[in-house]
Amino acid sequence: xxxxxxxxxxxxxxxxxxxxxxxxxxxxxxxxxxxxxxxxxxxxxxxxxxxxxxxxxxxxxxxxxxxxxxxxxxxxxxxxxxxxxxxxxxxxxxxxxxxxxxxxxxxxxxxxxxxxxxxxxxxxxxxxxxxxxxxxxxxxxxxxxxxxxxxxxxxxxxxxxxxxxxxxxxxxxxxxxxxxxxxxxxxxxxxxxxxxxxxxxxxxxxxxxxxxxxxxxxxxxxxxxxxxxxxxxxxxxxxxxxxxxxxxxxxxxxxxxxxxxxxxxxxxxxxxxxxxxxxxxxxxxxxxxxxxxxxxxxxxxxxxxxxxxxxxxxxxxxxxxxxxxx
Numbered sequence: 001x002x003x004x005x006x007x008x009x010x011x012x013x014x015x016x017x018x019x020x021x022x023x024x025x026x027x028x029x030x031x032x033x034x035x036x037x038x039x040x041x042x043x044x045x046x047x048x049x050x051x052x053x054x055x056x057x058x059x060x061x062x063x064x065x066x067x068x069x070x071x072x073x074x075x076x077x078x079x080x081x082x083x084x085x086x087x088x089x090x091x092x093x094x095x096x097x098x099x100x101x102x103x104x105x106x107x108x109x110x111x112x113x114x115x116x117x118x119x120x121x122x123x124x125x126x127x128x129x130x131x132x133x134x135x136x137x138x139x140x141x142x143x144x145x146x147x148x149x150x151x152x153x154x155x156x157x158x159x160x161x162x163x164x165x166x167x168x169x170x171x172x173x174x175x176x177x178x179x180x181x182x183x184x185x186x187x188x189x190x191x192x193x194x195x196x197x198x199x200x201x202x203x204x205x206x207x208x209x210x211x212x213x214x215x216x217x218x219x220x221x222x223x224x225x226x227x228x229x230x231x232x233x234x235x236x237x238x239x240x241x242x243x244x245x246x247x248x249x250x251x252x253x254x255x256x257x258x259x260x261x262x263x264x265x266x267x268x269x270x271x272x273x274x275x276x277x278x279x280x281x282x283x284x285x286x287x288x289x290x291x292x293x294x295x296x297x298x299x300x301x302x303x304x305x306x307x308x309x310x311x312x313x314x315x316x317x318x319x320x321x322x323x324x325x326x
Contacts, residue, residue, distance in 0.1 A: 001078070001081065001082040001086055001087065001088065001089055002087065002088040002089070003078060003088070003089045003091060004088060004089070004090045004091070005090075005091045005093075006093075007092070007114065010090065010114040010115060011114075013048070013050065013088065013090075013114070013115050014048060015115075015116040016045070016047050016116065016117070016118045017042070017047050017048040017049070017050045017088075017115065017117050017118065018038050018041050018042035018045060018047050018048070018049050018050065018117060018118065018119045018120075018121065019038075019050050019051075019052060019111070019115060019117040019119070019120050019121070020034055020035065020038045020050075020051050020052070020120065020121045020122060021051075021052045021053075021111075021120070021122065021126075021128065022034070022051075022052075022053060022122070022123075022126075023053060023054055023057055023058070023170070024051065024053050024072075024077060024081065025057065025068075025070060025071045025072055025077070025170045026071035026072055026170050026173055026189055027072060027077060027080035027081060027084065027189075028071075028156075028168055028169075028170065028173060028188050028189045028190065029156045029158065029168050029188055029189065029190045030123060030155060030156040030167075030168040030169065032084060032156075032190060033123075033153050033156050034121055034122065034123055034153045035051065035081070035084040035085070035086065036084070036085075037121050037151060037153050038051070038086075038121040038151075039084070039085045039086070041119055041121060041151060042087070045118055045119070047118060047119075048087045048088060049085065049086055049087045049088075050086070050087065050088045050089070050090060050115070050117075051081055051086045051088075051089050051090070052089075052090040052092065053077070053081075053089065053090070053091055053092070054091075054092050054093075055074055055091055055092070055093060057070070058099055061095065061096060061099060068170075068171070068174060069174055069178075069220070069221065069222035069223075070220045070221050070222065071170060071173060071174065071177075071193075071221065071222055072221075073196060073219065073220070073221060074091070075239045075243075076194070076196060076239075076243065078091075079243045098110075099130065100130045101129060101130060102129050102130055102133070102134075103128055103129030103130075103133050103134025103138050103142075104129075104134075104142065105129075106128055106129045106134070107128075107134075107139070107142040107146070108142070108146070112146050112148075116148075117148050118148055118149065119148055119149040119150070119151060120139065120143065120148055120149070120150050120151070121150075121151045121153065122136060122139065122150070122151075122152060122153070123152070123153050123154075123155060124136055124152050124153070124154055124155055125155065126139065136150070136152055155167045155168065156168045158187050158188055159187075160181075160184045160187070161181070161183060161184055168188045172188060173185050173188050173189060173193075174222050176188065177193060177222050177223075177224045177225070178222065178224070178225055179225055180224060180225035180226075180227050180293050180296075181293070182224055182229060182290040182291070182292065182293055183291070183292055183293070185290075186290070186291070191289075192231065192232070192289040192290050192291050193224070193289070193290045194287055194288065194289050194290075195216070195219075195221055195223070195224075195269070195287070195288045195290070196219065196221070196239075196242065196285065196286070196287050196288075197216040197217050197218070197219045197221075197269070197285070197286060198216070198217040198219075198284060198285060198286070199214055199215065199216065199217075199283065199284055199285065199286050200215050200216070200217045201215065202214075202215035202268075202270065206270065206272060208303075209303060209306065209307040209310060210307060211272045211307070211310050211311075211314070212272065213254070213270035213271055213272045214233070214270065214271045214273070214286055215268065215269065215270050216269040216270075216271070216286050216288065218267065218269060223255060223267070223269065224255060224290055224293075225255070226255050226256045226257070226267075226296070226297045227255060227256070227293055227294070227295060227296050227297055228252065228253065228254050228255075228293070228294040228295050228296075228297070228313050229252070229253040229255070229290050229291070229292065229293050229294060229317075230250075230251075230252060230253070230291050230292050230294055230316070230317035230320040230321050231250075231251055231253055231271075231288055231289045231290045231291045231292075231317075231321075232248040232249060232250055232251065232289045232291065232321070233248065233249045233250075233251045233271050233273060233286060233287065233288055233289075234247065234248055234249075234286075234287040234289075235247075235249075235283030235285070235286060235287075236283050236284075236285050236287075237283055237284055237285070238285070239285060241283075241285075242283070242285045242286075242287050243287075245287075248289070249273050249274070249275050250273070250274040250275065250317065250318065250321045250322070251271045251272060251273050251274055251288070251317070252271070252272045252274060252294070252310075252313050252314050252317040253269075253270065253271050253272075253288060253290070254268065254269075254270045254272075254297075255267070255268070255269055255270075255297075256268060256297035257297075269288075271286065271288055272310070272314065274314060274317060274318055274321075291320060291321060292320045294313055294316050294317060294320070295313070
C-alpha cells in the first residue's frame, strides 16, 4: 500500500480513483464494510482504491480538551487498512484551515481539484466540512455537480453480550473498553482489541510473588478499565515485526494501581505470560490482545493473599483461552 502524507503528493494520484474518507479509528466492522465496498467498486472500474484519513483526530485540533482516546495508533491503522486491500492511503495532517473549509469548498477546491475521483464511498452517517455541516445528501448533490458517483454503505449492527443490538462506531467501542467489556469491543472490531506499547522496567513485585510480568509504557491509546483479563501477547523489536508476528503467547493481564502495596502507585499495565520456560522475552515492543475480562481489581490484605488470587486468575485465563473441546 502506497502512503501519501502531504497535499503536494496528491499529484501522484491518477484521476478517476475510488475514494473513501474517514478517520477510521479502530478500523472496525463498520469501517471494514465501507472499505470492502470501495474495493469492489474500484475493481469494477479497474481504478485505484484510495482511503483518506486524518492525523490527529479533528476534535484534537478544534477542541483539544475533548479529544477522544485513540483506538489505533497511526502505524497500526496503516497496517489494518493495508490488510483491507487499500491501494493507497492519504494521511492528511489536520489543520484549522482545512477543517474550516465549507462542505462545498472541501469537495470543490480540495477533493475535486486534487484527486478527481470517479466514485466516493461512505457510511450513511458521513459528515464533512466546517462544523460537520455536510452530510451524505450534500455529498450526493456535489457528486452530481462534479460527475462522481456516491455509494452509501448502511451502518453495521452487532448484538452485544446483553442481547442489545447497537450500531458499530468508534465512540461505542471506546465506551465498551473504558467499562471493561472487551468481548463486546472485539465483536465490534472483528478482532480482539490490541494495546501496543513499549516494554519498560517494572517494580519487580510480580517476580517476588512468583508471577513475573512484562510492563507496558502507557500510550495515547484507550486503556481498558482497571481489572484482570485473559489475552494473547505478541513481541517485536520494531512495529513492523510486532504487527506481522504470528507467534502469540497466552497471558493474564493486570491493569490497575497495585493498591495492595499502597495508594501511591501509578496505573500499571502488566502481562504475565502463561508459557513455561520462555526465557527472557525478546523485543522492545509489546502487543496485548484482550480476549475476556476475568475480574475487577481490589485491595488484598497481604501479598500472600494476592499471590493466591493471581494463581486462580492464571488458571481461569488458561480456561478462557484454551477451552476444552466437547
